[in-house]
Amino acid sequence: xxxxxxxxxxxxxxxxxxxxxxxxxxxxxxxxxxxxxxxxxxxxxxxxxxxxxxxxxxxxxxxxxxxxxxxxxxxxxxxxxxxxxxxxxxxxxxxxxxxxxxxxxxxxxxxxxxxxx
Amino acid sequence: xxxxxxxxxxxxxxxxxxxxxxxxxxxxxxxxxxxxxxxxxxxxxxxxxxxxxxxxxxxxxxxxxxxxxxxxxxxxxxxxxxxxxxxxxxxxxxxxxxxxxxxxxxxxxxxxxxxxxxxxxxxxxxxxxxxxxxxxxxxxxxxxxxxxxxxxxxxxxxxxxxxxxxxxx
Amino acid sequence: xxxxxxxxxxxxxxxxxxxxxxxxxxxxxxxxxxxxxxxxxxxxxxxxxxxxxxxxxxxxxxxxxxxxxxxxxxxxxxxxxxxxxxxxxxxxxxxxxxxxxxxxxxxxxxxxxxxxxxxxxxxxxxxxxxxxxxxxxxxxxxxxxxxxxxxxxxxxxxxxxxxxxxxxxxxxxxxxxxxxxxxxxxxxxxxxxxxxxxxxxxxxxxxxxxxxxxxxxxxxxxxxxxxxxxxxxxxxxxxxxxxxxxxxxxxxxxxxxxxxxxxxxxxxxxxxxxxxxxxxxxxxxxxxxxxxxxxxxxxxxxxxxxxxxxxxxxxxxxxxxxxxxxxxxxxxxxxxxxxxxxxxxxxxxxxxxxxxxxxxxxxxxxxxxxxxxxxxxxxxxxxxxxxxxxxxxxxxx
Amino acid sequence: xxxxxxxxxxxxxxxxxxxxxxxxxxxxxxxxxxxxxxxxxxxxxxxxxxxxxxxxxxxxxxxxxxxxxxxxxxxxxxxxxxxxxxxxxxxxxxxxxxxxxx
Numbered sequence: 001x002x003x004x005x006x007x008x009x010x011x012x013x014x015x016x017x018x019x020x021x022x023x024x025x026x027x028x029x030x031x032x033x034x035x036x037x038x039x040x041x042x043x044x045x046x047x048x049x050x051x052x053x054x055x056x057x058x059x060x061x062x063x064x065x066x067x068x069x070x071x072x073x074x075x076x077x078x079x080x081x082x083x084x085x086x087x088x089x090x091x092x093x094x095x096x097x098x099x100x101x102x103x104x105x106x107x108x109x110x111x112x113x114x115x116x117x
Numbered sequence: 118x119x120x121x122x123x124x125x126x127x128x129x130x131x132x133x134x135x136x137x138x139x140x141x142x143x144x145x146x147x148x149x150x151x152x153x154x155x156x157x158x159x160x161x162x163x164x165x166x167x168x169x170x171x172x173x174x175x176x177x178x179x180x181x182x183x184x185x186x187x188x189x190x191x192x193x194x195x196x197x198x199x200x201x202x203x204x205x206x207x208x209x210x211x212x213x214x215x216x217x218x219x220x221x222x223x224x225x226x227x228x229x230x231x232x233x234x235x236x237x238x239x240x241x242x243x244x245x246x247x248x249x250x251x252x253x254x255x256x257x258x259x260x261x262x263x264x265x266x267x268x269x270x271x272x273x274x275x276x277x278x279x280x281x282x283x284x285x286x
Numbered sequence: 287x288x289x290x291x292x293x294x295x296x297x298x299x300x301x302x303x304x305x306x307x308x309x310x311x312x313x314x315x316x317x318x319x320x321x322x323x324x325x326x327x328x329x330x331x332x333x334x335x336x337x338x339x340x341x342x343x344x345x346x347x348x349x350x351x352x353x354x355x356x357x358x359x360x361x362x363x364x365x366x367x368x369x370x371x372x373x374x375x376x377x378x379x380x381x382x383x384x385x386x387x388x389x390x391x392x393x394x395x396x397x398x399x400x401x402x403x404x405x406x407x408x409x410x411x412x413x414x415x416x417x418x419x420x421x422x423x424x425x426x427x428x429x430x431x432x433x434x435x436x437x438x439x440x441x442x443x444x445x446x447x448x449x450x451x452x453x454x455x456x457x458x459x460x461x462x463x464x465x466x467x468x469x470x471x472x473x474x475x476x477x478x479x480x481x482x483x484x485x486x487x488x489x490x491x492x493x494x495x496x497x498x499x500x501x502x503x504x505x506x507x508x509x510x511x512x513x514x515x516x517x518x519x520x521x522x523x524x525x526x527x528x529x530x531x532x533x534x535x536x537x538x539x540x541x542x543x544x545x546x547x548x549x550x551x552x553x554x555x556x557x558x559x560x561x562x563x564x565x566x567x568x569x570x571x572x573x574x575x576x577x578x579x580x581x582x583x584x585x586x587x588x589x590x591x592x593x594x595x596x597x598x599x600x601x602x603x604x605x606x607x608x609x610x611x612x613x614x615x616x617x618x619x620x621x622x623x624x625x626x627x628x629x630x631x632x633x634x635x636x637x638x639x640x641x642x643x644x645x646x647x648x649x650x651x652x653x654x655x656x657x658x659x660x661x662x663x664x665x666x667x668x669x670x671x672x673x674x675x676x677x678x679x680x681x682x683x
Numbered sequence: 684x685x686x687x688x689x690x691x692x693x694x695x696x697x698x699x700x701x702x703x704x705x706x707x708x709x710x711x712x713x714x715x716x717x718x719x720x721x722x723x724x725x726x727x728x729x730x731x732x733x734x735x736x737x738x739x740x741x742x743x744x745x746x747x748x749x750x751x752x753x754x755x756x757x758x759x760x761x762x763x764x765x766x767x768x769x770x771x772x773x774x775x776x777x778x779x780x781x782x783x784x785x
Contacts, residue, residue: 025376125689184434
């Protein structure tokens, strides 16, 4: 049988049990909503404007660098699995791969894009 | 109908429905979250195809990185997210026709092919897909070039994207 | 095969016998048995989670020279149950402006992303969970779902603080995922497999002895991934109140809270599996699977204790310092370590055990020393640039 | 057993949905979402042909991984372009970006 079936069971049970706990809280808790209670919490002050603020573009740069590195490391896992049985050539391939990867990081760094301005 | 087929039909239906939601929902954050559902459905399809590594990579790369990047981008261009105007352009019906035509054409072409309803051979016991993949990616007779070119491609993408997105003061 | 040597198989066979005896299809019975097994494991985890609350509170109290919970039951052991009852009977508020569906799904996903991690944890040589051949990456995949749940919680609450908290937290989580991925490559290189059980089986010498630096980087990245101090800036109380979960109350908040504690314990477990031999302890695991489970739970608890120790000793650092620390120090060091390890692994192949171990340790020490030296010289220059050379200042006086 | 045709039909349908998204949406970010769907459809095909062909030939999986890299590069650059344009023109509606028409 497919081993992923068991992983799927973990997903299902992992959703059912927290859902059960939250449902229990919903069943036993009081339900007395009022406009003040349901207003957005801003340390007791009346909320100003809407909550979906526009945020710093800097976050996007970090997410971008992350995306590229994430994909590259995924390439490295099959390489690492086979490393024990391969010659020096394969090791050097991987090292070249990582060096190209680091070049990107160095570029971003040198251009001052990793600074939290 | 076997359990596997039933599972495929459910997963496929959910994937396609959330795909439809991606291209129709008004709120772009919702569209991005529906994209996550679609991608997760595709990951389950990979596990049905016994490609466990690809399925995990799908979750790591698509849900963990690409979907997050989409949500960040929507937040950065927020004005349009709350836009209540038309989300589809005036030629949307032509787009729908082209899409339906593409599907019909693909279906017509494929069903005439002899290998269309082929079934898969059983996976031999002890078959190690990740190891095979590692061999294929590193052996000079295999796919060393795509392996290294992917690195260069990503370097180019990183440099270009960071340069574009960086706010020069 | 008796119960004490292979409890899981005996129990499964027994249940299979009962279910097929009722005239159930063999495949359906197998799925049902697996479902019951998963249900049992996750229930045990949830109960364990309740005790983790007690452990955390007791430990933090000792760190702060207090006693901690001591009123309800012996040693305050019933306290967490009282807390659970309190959480259940709390009102479950939803902000009027929230995106209701996303708001309600987020805590479920948060808890699920922690619980599914246990699918790949091998508890004993005969109790492997699911021995996925992509087990290591599964940790990162589950972490991705956790990241998504935080974005969903923060965004759907429609609160400025929760949005800012969520985006900070996500920026930190994704950044520290890179050094974590890089250090996960190192056990993969040593064992030649991405499966958890193969990694444990490969550790006749604990990998922490082969690569102490990788173990350290993994721990730091794990703490950041967990969002615990010193990396808990998402909940900087003075600026963001409590971060992405600010609008949550009652059991929904409880899910985030319990998820965080169980996540910390789970990462203690992964730390021990990847670098401290998992269930292996000088052949003790072969005596009985129950001893093996005791060993791995003990090691996970030690890992959890280390994470708590760090949390209650260090102060919170700012987000810019944290991201700079990751991208300018941790990530380059981790990748250099991967390259050095791959190279040494190829060069020392076939060498006697003592040479392999000492070569690996030596290369680790050199990498760590070089990294620290570079940091020292750079920060010295930076300090001189900002403060000016010391002598000039003195001459003015 | 599931015949190959099911996977191919699923991929074709997903591809068409993505195509509709690319052709019909106004927001540039939404167009990129459509492109993601199309790339996923391609990947389903690649992995399905790996599974239903000779599984010792890894070409399908290798190119599936390469498609991941391509998708990541496409998203990174595409979204960076959208953000850059938004900063200059204050819009992300693709139709309004018509400066190169003249």
